[in-house]
Amino acid sequence: MPLRKEPSRFLESVVALAKEAGRRILEIYVSDFRVGVKEDSSPLTAADLASHHCLVEGLTALRPAYPILSEESKSLPFEERLEWETFWLVDPLDGTKEFIKRNGEFTVNVALIHRHQPVLGVVYAPAKKLCYFAAEGCGAYKQIDDLSPQTIEVAANARYPLRVVGSRSHQTEELAVFLSRLGEHELVSIGSSLKFCWVAEGAADLYPRIGLTSEWDTAAAHCIVKEAGGEVTDLHGQPLRYNAKPSLLNPYFLVFGDKSRDWCRYADGIEG
Template structure:
């Protein structure tokens, strides 16, 4: 059966793998760790690398085996990866700034991409022992600790006073302009891909990202949002695609549950 119809057989091992990566992250989180700097001046810790190695080794051992693209091994040229029809896209530690601040708002992100779209996603927040997961055609779920997973559904009718989720580390005039256009709202800040997951579970109505992100930041939670009934689009209303261009940067994007409202219309004149 084509993988787009049945990626769910990977869910159990990938969830276990994400939790093992999370365990290794927490060992370092609870220690007196050091913070390095990457070439782009973003922070890097031993936890990023420990999670990276755990995930890559585990995913490469699965059958069938697919290539793995990780934030910590992203130097692969487009000429090589453009031939991939199916591959794993991972962010070993999404929210390193939140990790360094020790606020618990960081995640392990694992996505399976098939023909430029996410067909499986696992987002695990180890400090909260909270896991979001989904696979195409099978729905989206949230599991806290050892409890039974519960199904997720977006809020399909946005209220008059919108619940908007944003980033603790990013913002700016363009975001302020967009929010001034959507009308009355309450803005709540949280780190990492948990923002997309909040929309998926119905805790937020809208996540406008008017700023730079990379494909590994969004792919896993993108699948969760899709399977919960929501959408992730660029500012023109087109779905985000993965591994479809030289750059691994996403365009600015919107995450929402209420599809009856033209969220992209508020972005007129905002470049992204």
């Protein structure tokens, strides 16, 4: 269908929308904001909600109109979601813990999903004025502030020692086991979807996520990595799929640029 060949027609609008959501986030970022707690005990701020409302309003106005699934409005039954061939998948503020710490490592994530795969992705880090975006068949790009976007590509050949990027806020014993099997490597920690983007632009070789994430955490950046020449797979080498099951939790996964290596062998015996 035309959408799968031309999702790029939405890119300009979605990039502008993500930047507007980022502007609203920054208004709260510099204030004396309060931190609430959601039902799953994760933190919630007014910035999450301000970004959510901005994105939903903007995406609803686009034509053709598609359903919207946001982290802040996720209580939709699978029976309803199952009927969606194409929809927007949104994380209004990825890295709320980083936002609370005021370290700048948080992003606005917007993805367009078509038949369980991301065909458009925008990741915007408002505190850094840094935007990554991609659409199927159009490549991946990085834009700093309002300068001209630059094409990005993964490192097709992993370096030695390996450059591994990991979560600043989430570490597990299983991840420690995985890393111990890699051999010599350099581990750098950073928050939010920026980890994917480092792989996409060749600044890192591997991002192993041996821990829980949700589909809105990964979809936008997944598209960017894919269009930059990389892969996002589960521990068995299968690409992540979206809205394909009742749970919105992802399996454990690996993000990499060098496709000549069997990264999954380092995860042997690790389930998730």
